[in-house]
Amino acid sequence: MIRLAVQSKGRLNEESLKLLKDAGIEVDDTKRKFIGKASGFPLELLYLRDDDIPGVVADGSADIGIVGLNEIAETGADVEVIRKLGFGKCRLSLAIPKSMEYHGLEWFEGKSIATSYPSILHCFLYSKGISSDIREIRGSVEIAPAAGIADSIFDIVSSGGTLVSNGLKEVETVFESSGV
Secondary structure (H helix, E strand, C coil): CEEEEEECCCHHHHHHHHHHHHCCCEECCCCCCCEEEEECCCEEEEEECHHHHHHHHHCCCCCEECCEHHHHHHHCCCCCCCCCCCCCCEEEEEEEECCCCCCCHHHHCCCEEEECCHHHHHHHHHHHCCCCEEEECCCCHHHCCCCCCCCEEEEEECCCHHHHHCCEEEEEEEEEECEC
């Protein structure tokens, strides 16, 4: 039996299940289940949070996983990327309040940045010689500047609509990601 870890919800979940279906593998994808089985194929699915997938593949709890490359980079899990899947494309970017003027990375010197991806952000800032206060937040990162939690954010961007609706503008793309 092959154990495949997939995201429990969201776009990567939908695309992963579509990939399996296109390959002729029908899976029990009933919501509220954490383990699903394929009919007529020796496959068991583990429905997990995206940030847990690299770890369960690395420790052998799952044989393989489908996850965003950003999650592998953030966790530092010792896993092999076999293939880019061509879906779930996004980027991790720095964004600031749209009312602020931006003239380059030095804007972030001494500023606070809210993120769910502190490792990727730390490596990037360190490589650029920028010293900032990284504030780790899980979810709803976009509200941090308006709520006075941080001066700016570093988060996943697909279309940019969430940034705009929260009064932010994307100023630097740091990491390109997709499903792997």
